[in-house]
Amino acid sequence: MAILEFRKIYAVWYREIKKMINSKPRIIGSLGMPIFMLLALGGGIGALVKDFNYQAFILPGVLGQVLLFNSIFSGVSVIWDRQFGFLKEMLVTPTKRTTLAIGRMMGGATTSVFQGILILIIGMTLNIIPVISAIDFALLVVLMFIIACAFVGLGISIASTIEEAETFQVIMNFIVMPIFFLSNALFPTKQLPNWLQTVAGLNPLSYAIDGFRNIIIGESQYPLMLSFTYCSAFLITIVFVSTYLFKKAKI
């Protein structure tokens, strides 16, 4: 029985991967924004601040951005599945909704991590960050996967509670952007105003990015263990919330 459910998770995962492979231009397109952030913003602000390698500092932030954006939208795309009927097709199969939600999280996370790895490769190729060891790379992938899964789950939760696809822009402005800007992605939190420090200190994305920084450039605010623990706790919470909401969602 358990093996059967694993295969079903695989089926949903497979769909996400195939969709990514079938739309290669989208992968390149979605890399545009982070590369600009890295080169233009990183280069520009980097020229203003002395004695601080800003470009290397924001690369983990950009990594967090790629994971956040791709994962949330991968989860939210459940809305399109509902609109175009594919959700109905999946829901009438003898498959548990929890299985569908988990498969989706893993699939969406895999495609996000894949893009994250591309950012890392670009960073190393352009000499923005040092080349990292295989163990560090493995650690990074695990942490990226955890936070990506959680954000896909967040996207699924949103998609399960809202009805219309038109709310997409609202999600962008009121969920994705705040998570990104109210984090340590672009600035070290120590110099920030108090309120912002508090918010960023609760934001799971901050812990993921801090972990990335720790591994990639050896600078961090929290111990690496705390990053992993905080992100994992966030993921577990999201798994429960999103599967619950997805089960209740209307077709």
Added chain:
Amino acid sequence: MIEINSLSKKFKKVNAVNNLSLSIKKGELFGFLGPNGAGKTTTIHMLTTILPPSGGSATINGYDINKQSDEVRKSIGIVFQDMTLDDKLSAYDNLKIHGILYGLENNEIEKRIEEMLALVELSEKKHELVKTFSGGMKRRLEIARGLMHTPAVLFLDEPTLGLDPQTRRHIWSYIIKLKKSGVTILITTHYLEEADALCDRVAIIDHGKIVAIGTPKELKSNIGGNLISIECDKPKKMAEIIEKNNFGDFKVLDEKCTIKINNGSEIIPKIVNEAHNNGVKIESIDFHLPSLEDVFIHYTGKTIREETPGRGMKHGHP
């Protein structure tokens, strides 16, 4: 194969499906015929465990839709009214994902994909993305997908909606092929000629109730006699003439008078004569055996295309 027992569904105050009872035999091709909004799709949604019924029950392949939804789901294949393929995937991947979700083994999946694509003549398109397919090809792929897991019952909800007549006939030929393979098929349609061409038995559904049930032939012979449709410039006047001369039962719908007669076409010259003498200009006369369309009008008092009631039926004395 399908036993429906006073199945009901209420949406707020509307009875979408009202105490529907029905029994469909194994291997039968059964049609739900009715206008849009008659409750056909709601019934299908309840039978396929998408919607919980407000009352009543049904069994499919011996499994209760209320209590054994997993077993019911394994026993059925569904082609929905709206397209439900993932058009960013290839035909092969759509079928493969479906196969895994139904718990088929890998080698069986490969085998079934080949068989099903061959059945709907899409083998050459196996690895092409669905978004490049035409409407008819997508439909065929959906039928193939619905059959992947060898269901005992196949539900086809308006399978030819929005397709051109030629493609429609093409789809029909697949449905007839399927019927020969022994699968029980429940089809909903609001195309009368579709029900007539395909179904072993038909239930005419209106306002969530079955108003007539039987083979297309039975339903047609229930009306009895032959029909004459007259198109003329003064339908009301024509109606009076028919009534006065006792030509037969008749009704007026739109600009048409339809008369049911028990004798043959020899009555036509009389009608033409009387019309002429009374100053009614006849544009066309059509003598035919009752069609399902006539059956539908007979039972519901309206044509299938309109939701408002027709102008009623008057009875003359034959």
